Amino acid sequence: MDEKTGTNEGYVLTPWVASGNIDYDDLIVRFGTSRIDQGLLNRIEDLTGELHFMLRREIFYSHRDFNWILDEYEKGNHFAMYTGRGPSGHTHVGHLMPWIFAKWLQDKFDVELYFQLTDDEKYLFNFDMDQETTHSYALENALDVIALGFDPKKTHIMIDTDYIKTLYPIALRVAKRLNFSNVKAVFGFDNSVNIGSIFYTSIQSAPCFVPTELKGRDVPVVIPCGIDQDPHFRLTRDVASKIGYCKPALLHNKLAPSLDGTGKMSASIPKTTIFTTDEPSDVKSKLSDAFTGGCISAKEQREKGGNPDICAIQNYRYYLFEEDDEVVADISMRCRQGEILCGECKSLLIHKVNTFLERHKKGREKAKDIIDGLLLID
């Protein structure tokens, strides 16, 4: 059992808290994960014919056992994917990151996706949230998943309280092998944590083993997710073999940055976060107010150039809204040289984001027609 939590002097990162200046290299050491190195990248590229921009840019930068997933794949033992979301509000574009990547994996490897919406978690961990609210956000968030264009025949969405009859017996197997010391060490819990939250990690573990249960054979599972979720799956991996399952593999992404240039995009600070339900005017207003690497005046910026490295606008492009590395590089270069000012740069992104959201919203509308077929309900 690795007893290191995602907390050091400079930052705190748990599945529920992200604050400070997250050191992603440090997390690889603290969590004991593996870097996605050139060898693994080459292997993925050989199999898929290309590298997703999130791999090229080291946004997905860490993993556990993904080489084993590819070993099995090459033997003809196709894996399943599992990812999810805690439905505490509307989906923001940061949430889409691992989903967009999962969509690419589905397209390239032709595999099934199991998507968990943890309405129970959000109820348990948010004192003021009721069950009706978290369940209704779960349905709402499911539309965002479907809107990304996953293959409906190969995509299964489970809302915990609707699928609990399947999840609970699996969760019990996990829970029986984890004690309070284990979860305390990994999540930093103390004795004031509610007993639902203590148990909860076993519910998040359960979908790792759902494909195996449903198919009646050992299905390798890979979880593309934010590295903040790794502690859950470290516990899962510790118990997997004890309860007769394969360890799930992981692909970890860095968290999407916020528009104010500090920390992780957070639904609790709506002004610095773009939701998939935002109107074009919201997007314009939020991106116009974003923190940039620009100078105090247009004149100064033309002379000295801006700093795209600290710019939230350029970060948005880099993490999500511009797949083309050359376009990103070109804008950075023109920024540094003072050739493009923040207003113009923001306008380009506003247009890009609103174009994306316009299409995404149409996808959400269409999703309403097919969602029933994708939900796993007991």
Place this chain on the structure above:
Amino acid sequence: MDEKTGTNEGYVLTPWVASGNIDYDDLIVRFGTSRIDQGLLNRIEDLTGELHFMLRREIFYSHRDFNWILDEYEKGNHFAMYTGRGPSGHTHVGHLMPWIFAKWLQDKFDVELYFQLTDDEKYLFNFDMDQETTHSYALENALDVIALGFDPKKTHIMIDTDYIKTLYPIALRVAKRLNFSNVKAVFGFDNSVNIGSIFYTSIQSAPCFVPTELKGRDVPVVIPCGIDQDPHFRLTRDVASKIGYCKPALLHNKLAPSLDGTGKMSASIPKTTIFTTDEPSDVKSKLSDAFTGGCISAKEQREKGGNPDICAIQNYRYYLFEEDDEVVADISMRCRQGEILCGECKSLLIHKVNTFLERHKKGREKAKDIIDGLLLID
């Protein structure tokens, strides 16, 4: 929060452990319950026309808020009953005690029974037990419940893993209001307890609120159960009003004694325990070997008399197999006077128990035909 566990220097009593010489009067003080006093007995007798022998004999001897249950009953607000069993093996006759009493309450007050079979609990708390085993014992034990003759129209049996979709959201409400300190104080847990066991008490709480959820109105609930189960419901009562439900009331029974004359009847010591599935020859053999208050020889016993107060055979009569107080008193008197010897006394009980079990087994066979209609399955 009453933080007293059922442990003092002379005994340990928790929902999972009973050892030493249990001091039932001490438990009333430690747990903070109320004695079933003459006033309450009179009130019950006024309403029912008689007192069940378990009330007359102070086998049911403690309660919480049963006066309130009767207040509501007199106002026309009928209560529901909830009791249950942890299906870790075959039912023994000691388990039947609160069920037989519940049957009497159902007959007298014409109320519904909700019976919980906690297959999840027994899986979590017994390292070597698997889920198939606890679930199959749950179905097996359900036959014993039904065989007692409960009104099938007013009796609902839930096996936790089969009814979890209903139980889980209610359990989450309970779990959100209990922290590790709370369950540690009441059950004496330490950090090595598995996280399923920590969460479990909220699953045992859930049926207290199921009648209210199913009927869509506040249904008062009384739980006839062994006093060893009180810690669970003390927690339930602490949180009930915070989550919008009435506190469940309780009626506590003393635990059935074992045939060796020490401690509680326990399924883990089959030789000193009579199971409902035992053959007549098993019953004969076990009761013949039981500890009695007899003397070393027939001659000595005829002269000095026996001691029925310490006799397991007489205890079996007293707790379960002889409703008639006069018969019990008569046998005790004849024992003390050396008029009846242990052999004859055992034969009488063997006949009584085997007659009961013969009828009970027929009831179990008939139960197989109707069980499906009584099970609550999501």
